[in-house]
Amino acid sequence: MKRKYHSLVSIFLLLGVIGILNGCSSKEATSVTDNQVILVGTQNDYPPFAFADENNELVGYDIDVVNEIDKRLDGYTFKFVAIPWDSMFLALESNKIQAIADQIAKTPEREEKYLFTDESYFAAETVIVVKSDRTDILTLEDLEGKTVGALAGDSYTLLLEEHNKKVDNEIILRYSESGNPSEILQDVQTGRIDAYVNDPIMINAVLEKFDLDLQVVGQPIVLDNMGIVFRDDEHGEELKALIDPILKELKEDGTLSELSIKWTGGDYIPE
Template sequence: MTRNQYILSSLVLLGSIGALGGCSSEEAVSATGDQVILVGTQNDYPPFAFADDNNQLTGYDVDVVKAIDEQLDGYTFEFVAVPWDSMFLALESNKIQAIADQVAKTPERQEKYLFTDESYFAAETVIAVASGREDIQTIEDLEGKAVGALAGDSYTLLLEEYNETADEPINLKYSESGNPSEILQDVQNGRVDAYVNDPIMMNEVLEKNDLGVEIVGQSLVNDDMGIVLKNGEDGEELKALLDPIIEQLKQDGTLSELSTKWTGGDYIPE
């Protein structure tokens, strides 16, 4: 069984790992002789992936990968903090070999990237508005409104697809910082009318920052999250190893325990 050798990188940007760009996953070997798999995740998406008080990456997604690593011989998983807007570029250029960052299995992504068949989390999509606001409850109510967005995430893709047939398009305001907490502050301050994202993450940020924002209406959609790999022989090989382990972690209750630990509920898909 592989030795748990985690480099919990803090605030590592894409440029900081540029030196890895010419290395294939076969060329990266740990001190114990294991093949190193660099796993990209964010450092500002609690409780799934974030930097703790010691600038160490932690959270549900990080713990899931650790649990996988404990069961997988010959591989060592090391974490790299990558901004969301650089995540897939890092995967495509082999600066990382996997993504564990609450990535929904959308058809568009599955055409371009390789996902584990086994999902490790089931997430909702909801709307957040300034506390006390009553005119927004559904996605239709967002038409003509300014809504904070992160380019390329599944929540933004949902709104972009809605705009293709909307009577009046939603005015998407793309964040330059890529930080969900800043978008929620914009909701509180009235810079945008709403934000669409995962309720668990948003509630965590709202409580931590004491923001006057609340979640309204019913869930817009439910998504299953998978580990993302690069298309190709290496990705297929790793996927074949990961899927049985994720299934095992579902069956033995490990994922349910981690979900309850980090989110307060059991959100593990069957």
Template sequence: MKRKSRLLVPMIALLGLAGIVSGCSSNEAAKEETGDKVILVGTQNDYPPFAFADENNELTGYDIDVVKEIDKKLDGYTFEFVATPWDSMFLALESNKIQAVADQIAKTPDREEKYLFTDESYFAAETVIVVKSGRSDIKSIEDLEGKKVGALAGDSYTLLLEEHNKKAENDIILKYSESGTPSEILQDVQNGRIDAYVNDPIMINTVLEKYDLDVEIVGQPIVQDDMGIVFKDEKQGEELKALVDPVIKQLKEDGTLAELSKKWTGGEYIPE
């Protein structure tokens, strides 16, 4: 019988990805106990409601639940989650410290050149602008030109702004965060250290409810992205992709993804 997925919640430090290494002994124990092949799935622990640590320091959220549903349907595999900082995520994948990423990763041409994405997307996310409440001079991406905007290196929202700068006469001034957490960037917006932030409205509203920040979403969504599970572009990644794609399709068709989306976000944000 298929065993339930296990949770690992080590904080992967920047020094040598020590948290991942600490999970290796747990992986061996899982293999011996279940006979399953263990697949380590990297995700953040501070990106609510998609992937975050709860009051018991266990990973939870929409992306976590989606992978758990996939795990239930794949005999011979056990999926374990590893809390990984955003700036270490793809390095961990490339070095095989993790074998998959489920962390609201948008499909972009550059990423699809380097990594394997599931053909089936499991979430459709919008991109919006956040400013300090009451500010009226920013409504669009063009209005960000010449302004200081919070950024996380390598995420799809930052890539969008970097691409805009390539054709803009007046650059958006990107302020790359050292903390790597959206909540701290939103606090910088509130406190006036930066002018705006660009990210997903569902995550933003979840953070606002938790911290009661004096910021607001303005204008119309800039773009909509489809999110996929990511694998290393190699034989094992191809095998996992071939197994996972049909399961995501099934979870769409039977309404599971819609129910999970409503549970965590309050709406159905499932791509066709």
């Protein structure tokens, strides 16, 4: 019988878990009633994919996807750890978590360092958001010379950094200290920055929550497939081999589509 899913919604709880792990053998630390505990990193402020609800419990599309995997995979128990974006991959590399489910786009640079599930569980667009009264920004080229909010290391920022390598009039990137997309969008609202580039589903959720007078403009810049991420080692290979068939099953039986519609209002599951 699988253990009930538990949510770790505080980074301080993560530190407590790490302390326990340091005091135990590897086998003792990862075994609970004969189940191997897999700590899954995600954010707690990225609606509707992963965010803390009014009870401070992690909810969202990515959370539900991993919970479905947990139900169908015997011998493992998945627990979530809320981690700021700028610490996510460091936590994975140091084995403080064993997987990431946080709308991570598959990019060549990341696939050189980490393992991704072959099965993508979401297809996300990349769009530009500006104040509703702006008419001078529609394309990536229109952002040149303007100030755009950024999170270090995310796929949207990498896209802008790559663009800057090819042009003389660079996009001015203002990196967020908080690592919170909601705060960046509020900076667009106040005029501290000109625009933000991210996923339209998350953007619209934040606009509704904070009643921001912003709009998505132009055509989508790119389309990214999202995967669950593991360390590129033997344990990562083991988890990938176990989870890929379940993601395929969730896709084929319509579960992913149902969850996508539940959380986003549309079916964004790649073929």
